[in-house]
Amino acid sequence: MIIKKSEFTISSPNVTKCPEDTKAEYAFIGRSNVGKSSLINMLCNHKGLAKTSAKPGKTLLINHFMINNEWYLVDLPGYGYAKSSKTVRNKLEQMIAQYILQRKQLVNVFVLIDIRHEQQKIDREFVDWLGESNVPFSIIFTKADKLSPAKAKSNALLWMKKLEDRWENLPPYFITSAEQKMGKDEVLDYIEQINETLV
Numbered sequence: 001m002i003i004k005k006s007e008f009t010i011s012s013p014n015v016t017k018c019p020e021d022t023k024a025e026y027a028f029i030g031r032s033n034v035g036k037s038s039l040i041n042m043l044c045n046h047k048g049l050a051k052t053s054a055k056p057g058k059t060l061l062i063n064h065f066m067i068n069n070e071w072y073l074v075d076l077p078g079y080g081y082a083k084s085s086k087t088v089r090n091k092l093e094q095m096i097a098q099y100i101l102q103r104k105q106l107v108n109v110f111v112l113i114d115i116r117h118e119q120q121k122i123d124r125e126f127v128d129w130l131g132e133s134n135v136p137f138s139i140i141f142t143k144a145d146k147l148s149p150a151k152a153k154s155n156a157l158l159w160m161k162k163l164e165d166r167w168e169n170l171p172p173y174f175i176t177s178a179e180q181k182m183g184k185d186e187v188l189d190y191i192e193q194i195n196e197t198l199v
């Protein structure tokens, strides 16, 4: 898929305020600093797109971007931000959970993982929760340029392998680098494939 048009639509404080539209939505989530804004801009070939909504204050909102007038890319707030208070964290978690569980148009969640690190508890808990909740999701490993191709691949494989202690069917995964525009076609083709099943 080629993204010809990507535009910021709206930031919403909760799922009930999200756009009244039936287009398919693909949500992106991960810990803050994982490279989510960079990945979104890389996928859309649109520098500054994700930043538009990442102004202070907007990071706590659900951000919709309309892609090719056809589907929405949804930028969710990062989970587990250590610097925020427990109250803010709980509120945020509740808001994210409500969007993910209640939004009927949501067809897939992309969970972003920094490829350099071992499996972190917070990421694993989030992935387990998606699995338990029967939410379709995929893993996107970010910042692959920071490792050799072989090391990036083995880290990703090990991360996925760890899921086998609990899950029989593993989700699809992608190795990406916003810096090197790596993984772009794979992720976009995957989205296109799902979109085609929806029409």
Ligand SMILES: Nc1nc2c(ncn2[C@@H]2O[C@H](COP(=O)(O)OP(=O)(O)O)[C@@H](O)[C@H]2O)c(=O)[nH]1
Pocket (backbone or CB within 6 Å): 030, 031, 032, 033, 034, 035, 036, 037, 038, 039, 142, 143, 144, 145, 146, 176, 177, 178, 179, 180
């Ligand atoms: N080397 C490298 N750095 C990246 C990549 N993606 C993001 N970064 C850097 O990681 C930091 C956080 O990126 P950002 O996209 O703002 O993360 P977010 O907080 O998840 O939205 C920034 O300094 C980026 O330049 C990547 O693919 N490669």
Ligand SMILES: [Mg+2]
Pocket (backbone or CB within 6 Å): 036, 037, 038, 050, 054
């Ligand atoms: Mg960001």
